[in-house]
Amino acid sequence: MHSLHSDGSLSVEELVARVAERGVRLMALTDHDNTAGIVEAQQKAAQRGIGLIPGVEVSSEWSGIGIHIVGLGIDIHNRELQRGLARIMEFRDWRAAEISRLLAVAGMPGAEEGARRLAGSRMVGRTHFARWLKDTGHCQDNAEAFQRWLGRGQVAYVPSDWIPMSEAVDWIRQSGGIAVVAHPGRYKLSGSRLRALCEEFRAAGGGAIEVSSGSQGAADREHLGRLAQQLDLAASLGSDFHGPEIGHAEIGQIFPLPEGVQPVWERLGYADFSLH
Structure with a gap:
């Protein structure tokens, strides 16, 4: 989920309140390229009895295309991560x-x-x-x-100059977190190219892919679940919520993970939240 600290429309306090209203018990705040809202999110979530996984969504590049890598369970005080961000x-x-x-x-x-x-x-x-x-x-x-x-090719288009995907994975691992390929179904890759991305990601130390996401098609879920199993990657699930007026899924309204995949939150020590 995203807050006003990146491209979300709600403050951290408003976001955590909405999570509580939706009955969600475990959340991750993953603002783009910064962790400025994490401490407040931890405090507000604790007050409401909600588990909070500290996270970040890092802008990176693989094979000429932009790839977002989510870090979950990160130490936000890690120097290497913060220097990179x-x-x-x-x-x-x-x-x-x-x-x-x-x-x-x-x-x-x-x-x-x-x-x-x-x-x-x-x-x-x-x-x-x-x-x-x-x-x-x-x-x-x-x-x-x-x-x-x-947009690309228009008057005010400025090409992005993101870091290599492997570097983003390395920062996340050095901070003690698990790296996740965010919404892989959105990258418009062929099956072979998507597999190549995930194989290179795993070789770099990546640990999971987002199998069920509010910002990619529901039809991607089964295919991505099989890919996660084949590559021994965990699976994440998230709304990618940016705000009530923005077109992704509402908090808590996302398809469950398919059977047979390991939820990434179990690898992070949140087995009590094992839902599918």
Whole structure:
């Protein structure tokens, strides 16, 4: 799940309250490229009797495409992890300034200030620029913002320069966590390419793939479950919740894991939460 510390729309307190309302007993906060909300999330979750797995979703690259690697059960104070995340955030800062410059050249000044105001935290992504473009009347919705201005090949498109996937896995392992390929069904890879990704991920020390996710198709679940079994990887399950008005699954409303896979939370020591 994501909070205002990345591209979610709820504060940490609001997010944990919604988790409690939905009857979920174990949650992971996995904001993009930073762990700024974890301490507060631990405190708020403990007050409500909810298990909290500290996490992060790291932006990385494999074979020329962007791949998100989730770290679960991380030590947020690990120096190597925090140095790495700081590198990514520095790039995000530069990219935000460059997107803003390109939009200003196109006659739309003030984009970075507006995007940062909407973000409410340091982590500014293209979705925040899309919302600013919509709110200022330059397009009708986020989809048009990407089609006209922010998407690949458009006026304000700035190529990403993410770290290698293996490096993200290494940071997570050094912090004591388990690395997970986030929403593999979204990467539009052929079966052989997806297997190659997962094999290389496992060779780098990765431990799990997201088998059931609110941001990928339900039909992916069985195939990804078989792949996890074949490669001796654990399986994760998550809503990828960003906010009540954002189009992923509601908290707690996701398909269970298929039979025969090992839930990643069991490897993290949360066997009491074993649900399928």
